[in-house]
Amino acid sequence: xxxxxxxxxxxxxxxxxxxxxxxxxxxxxxxxxxxxxxxxxxxxxxxxxxxxxxxxxxxxxxxxxxxxxxxxxxxxxxxxxxxxxxxxxxxxxxxxxxxxxxxxxxxxxxxxxxxxxxxxxxxxxxxxxxxxxxxxxxxxxxxxxxxxxxxxxxxxxxxxxxxxxxxxxxxxxxxxxxxxxxxxxxxxxxxxxxxxxxxxxxxxxxxxxxxxxxxxxxxxxxxxxxxxxxxxxxxxxxxxxxxxxxxxxxxxxxxxxxxxxxxxxxxxxxxxxxxxxxxxxxxxxxxxxxxxxxxxxxxxxxxxxxxxxxxxxxxxxxxxxxxxxxxxxxxxxxxxxxxxxxxxxxxxxxxxxxxxxxxxxxxxxxxxxxxxxxxxxxxxxxxxxxxxxxxxxxxxxxxxxxxxxxxxxxxxxxxxxxxxxxxxxxxxxxxxxxxxxxxxxxxxxxxxxxxxxxxxxxxxxxxxxxxxxxxxxxxxxxxxxxxxxxxxxxxxxxxxxxxxxxxxxxxxxxxxxxxxxxxxxxxxxxxxxxxxxxxxxxxxxxxxxxxxxxxxxxxxxxxxxxxxxxxxxxxxxxxxxxxxxxxxxxxxxxxxxxxxxxxxxxxxxxxxxxxxxxxxxxxxxxxxxxxxxxxxxxxxxxxxx
Numbered sequence: 063x064x065x066x067x068x069x070x071x072x073x074x075x076x077x078x079x080x081x082x083x084x085x086x087x088x089x090x091x092x093x094x095x096x097x098x099x100x101x102x103x104x105x106x107x108x109x110x111x112x113x114x115x116x117x118x119x120x121x122x123x124x125x126x127x128x129x130x131x132x133x134x135x136x137x138x139x140x141x142x143x144x145x146x147x148x149x150x151x152x153x154x155x156x157x158x159x160x161x162x163x164x165x166x167x168x169x170x171x172x173x174x175x176x177x178x179x180x181x182x183x184x185x186x187x188x189x190x191x192x193x194x195x196x197x198x199x200x201x202x203x204x205x206x207x208x209x210x211x212x213x214x215x216x217x218x219x220x221x222x223x224x225x226x227x228x229x230x231x232x233x234x235x236x237x238x239x240x241x242x243x244x245x246x247x248x249x250x251x252x253x254x255x256x257x258x259x260x261x262x263x264x265x266x267x268x269x270x271x272x273x274x275x276x277x278x279x280x281x282x283x284x285x286x287x288x289x290x291x292x293x294x295x296x297x298x299x300x301x302x303x304x305x306x307x308x309x310x311x312x313x314x315x316x317x318x319x320x321x322x323x324x325x326x327x328x329x330x331x332x333x334x335x336x337x338x339x340x341x342x343x344x345x346x347x348x349x350x351x352x353x354x355x356x357x358x359x360x361x362x363x364x365x366x367x368x369x370x371x372x373x374x375x376x377x378x379x380x381x382x383x384x385x386x387x388x389x390x391x392x393x394x395x396x397x398x399x400x401x402x403x404x405x406x407x408x409x410x411x412x413x414x415x416x417x418x419x420x421x422x423x424x425x426x427x428x429x430x431x432x433x434x435x436x437x438x439x440x441x442x443x444x445x446x447x448x449x450x451x452x453x454x455x456x457x458x459x460x461x462x463x464x465x466x467x468x469x470x471x472x473x474x475x476x477x478x479x480x481x482x483x484x485x486x487x488x489x490x491x492x493x494x495x496x497x498x499x500x501x502x503x504x505x506x507x508x509x510x511x512x513x514x515x516x517x518x519x520x521x522x523x524x525x526x527x528x529x530x531x532x533x534x535x536x537x538x539x540x541x542x543x544x545x546x547x548x549x550x551x552x553x554x555x556x557x558x559x560x561x562x563x564x565x566x567x568x569x570x571x572x573x574x575x576x577x578x579x580x581x582x583x584x585x586x587x588x589x590x591x592x593x594x595x596x597x598x599x600x601x602x603x604x605x606x607x608x609x610x611x612x613x614x615x616x617x618x619x620x621x622x623x624x625x626x627x628x629x630x631x632x633x634x635x636x637x638x639x640x641x642x643x644x645x646x647x648x649x650x651x652x653x654x655x656x657x658x659x660x661x662x663x664x665x666x667x668x669x670x671x672x673x674x675x676x677x678x679x680x681x682x683x684x685x686x687x688x689x690x691x692x693x694x695x696x697x698x699x700x701x702x703x
Contacts, residue, residue: 199220
């Protein structure tokens with residue numbers, strides 16, 4: 063049995079999916095996080111079930127690439143049960159998608175989620191009456207706490223076995239007349255050819271659905287004139303386009319359903335959330351609050367990371383001394399076991415994790431609280447200055463966690479120009495791996511506000527590059543229409559699981575690479591081969607004013623950015639980097655690593671989304687940019703330090 067979860071963005075769909083199947087989908091208090099569907103196998107009451115988490119959609123008529131993925135999956139008929147997740151606090155709006163899903167005439171169940179939010183807003187819903195009007199089971203849930211989710215899965219399985227189908231939605235008489243007349247003139251076989259219910263096809267054709275019109279026109283070109291004629295009649299009788307006529311009809315139907323099943327007792331005064339939003343999104347105070355929150359965030363990450371690193375590195379130094387005493391510092395055994403294997407393992411524990419863990423926890427807290435969408439709202443104003451706006455901000459926000467989902471999320475952008483420009487710029491955002499380098503080097507040596515300065519400098523560079531890109535490739539980007547979710551109290555369960563989801567990528571993928579890279583570098587050092595690599599890269603390191611030994615670290619950093627940091631300790635032969643590199647050299651190294659060639663997994667993601675030529679272009683641009691900015695930083699360091 064296949065159960066497909068579908069709903070409007072930010073309705074709690076992925077949270078329910080994770081409850082069913084374990085933590086496999088990214089759950090965020092941020093609309094548009096899911097950009098491709100996720101599949102998981104579940105064994106429930108002895109039966110194997112496939113759960114599919116589809117990207118959030120507002121309508122089954124869409125040109126948005128992520129929404130098209132959901133639509134195409136649903137229209138393929140692969141799902142045995144459609145589980146429509148609804149935000150109960152936005153019931154009137156959410157039901158419009160429900161009516162469209164009902165027209166697919168497939169077994170269906172409605173999850174009335176976020177009932178706690180609805181109650182807070184004074185919305186009281188009668189689920190039994192709603193179930194009666196829709197003709198499908200309705201289960202009330204609070205996904206954040208797990209309330210009602212076991213009952214929901216049980217009901218979904220029952221619906222799959224019994225094949226309960228929703229009631230048919232009847233429009234007003236004039237629309238029904240056009241549907242009936244179009245039905246008389248089109249062959250039912252056309253719907254069978256496409257695997258769609260006949261009435262659903264008729265409504266979508268009248269609604270001027272571009273994809274179905276193209277498909278019908280390709281198979282039966284003579285039918286297009288008939289369809290256009292009925293669209294014209296519908297438009298002339300209402301004075302509006304046919305798609306607006308039918309969508310308005312659905313809106314009226316959902317309003318009637320809402321009034322019948324819900325009672326609203328609004329609060330007499332604005333809630334604290336509304337008062338907070340007036341300040342948090344203010345054109346002046348909003349930016350000051352943003353800087354304050356980022357300052358606190360940087361301080362917490364730095365203080366925790368610095369204290370933990372200092373504590374653990376002391377043990378690392380002692381272990382290296384003991385290893386040198388037992389094995390001999392010049393022996394192969396010492397290079398393999400201590401400088402290689404042990405430094406790779408302990409380096410990740412003592413140098414990377416102290417900064418990575420609080421960074422991921424802080425990012426998850428900001429996201430789940432609902433503040434990140436406010437950041438997107440504030441940053442959208444700045445995006446207009448560089449010629450990019452609208453949903454372009456979403457990949458940039460995701461990029462602070464990891465560049466790979468940032469690149470993948472560009473598929474939500476309608477314009478090929480925007481997808482290209484945003485992909486090339488998103489890989490320059492400091493991901494969690496680069497952030498570790500910034501905190502462990504710049505913040506450690508100069509303080510957290512210098513690290514914040516590096517982030518602001520990064521944004522300035524991206525803004526300038528964005529302005530140049532959009533000037534060279536002129537095109538009007540669509541404006542921002544993004545749902546701003548409610549402020550919510552983050553649950554530690556979700557924050558910890560989300561942080562673990564990101565941290566697991568480091569532990570499972572990056573850490574083994576760090577260990578292998580550390581062993582390889584130690585072998586190269588033992589046999590003196592690292593010197594040859596450094597000599598090849600000497601023109602680059604000399605140009606940047608960096609020690610010759612730094613060359614090998616830049617090669618390893620292409621595999622994973624954290625490798626540059628760990629390899630730096632091994633290449634220089636000490637964990638006390640500040641004793642070997644000057645402040646200007648630390649800053650130059652950090653800026654160069656921040657902008658130079660993306661990691662291998664990001665390059666692979668770029669090639670999938672844009673093609674190998676564009677991925678190669680990103681590599682060349684980032685390398686040239688890093689070199690130029692590295693030289694500027696070296697000059698800056700010579701003047702200041």
